[in-house]
Amino acid sequence: xxxxxxxxxxxxxxxxxRALADMPVLCFIFLYQDNPIGFVSFTNISFAHERCxxxxxxxxxxxxxxxxxxxxxxxxxxxFLTLKIRKLCCEVFTFNEGVIKLHEKFGFxxxxxxxxxxxxxxxxxxxxxxxxxxxxxxxxxxxxxxxxFGKDGN
Numbered sequence: 001x002x003x004x005x006x007x008x009x010x011x012x013x014x015x016x017x018r019a020l021a022d023m024p025v026l027c028f029i030f031l032y033q034d035n036p037i038g039f040v041s042f043t044n045i046s047f048a049h050e051r052c053x054x055x056x057x058x059x060x061x062x063x064x065x066x067x068x069x070x071x072x073x074x075x076x077x078x079x080f081l082t083l084k085i086r087k088l089c090c091e092v093f094t095f096n097e098g099v100i101k102l103h104e105k106f107g108f109x110x111x112x113x114x115x116x117x118x119x120x121x122x123x124x125x126x127x128x129x130x131x132x133x134x135x136x137x138x139x140x141x142x143x144x145x146x147x148x149f150g151k152d153g154n
Contacts, residue, residue, distance in 0.1 A: 025041060025045070030074075036059065037060045038068075039059060040056045041056075051087040051088070052088065053091070058071075068099075068102055073144050076141070076144075081137070086133065087133050088132050088134065091114075093125050094127065103132075106144065108130040108132040109131060114127040
């Protein structure tokens, strides 16, 4: 999210090696028809406070419509049902309105804003902080599942 230069394969490999070695980080590759199209990570995992941060990225341009929503659904399912996280947090550049709207569609609320927080493309950009609490996910998930996959789950 924060990098705005072209990342070399060596730089990417070094980052991935560090991410895999970092115990409070979980990384997943999102596959569509056996092709890797995205990446989901959970960071700053605190089981004591039952919260963490998450991020996701679509790595391909020509992904099926709704791929981001499907990734978000599975990420929320994993965070709230598997990790048993109480609060899931994320940060998004304010210019990335589509992702902010996607998160809000899934029930994330804006908790704060970092003004001129990060230098990207030679301009200081604002970042919005969002969070979702998992206390209602068990009830909400069926609505999202039906919307994304149909009533029969496919």
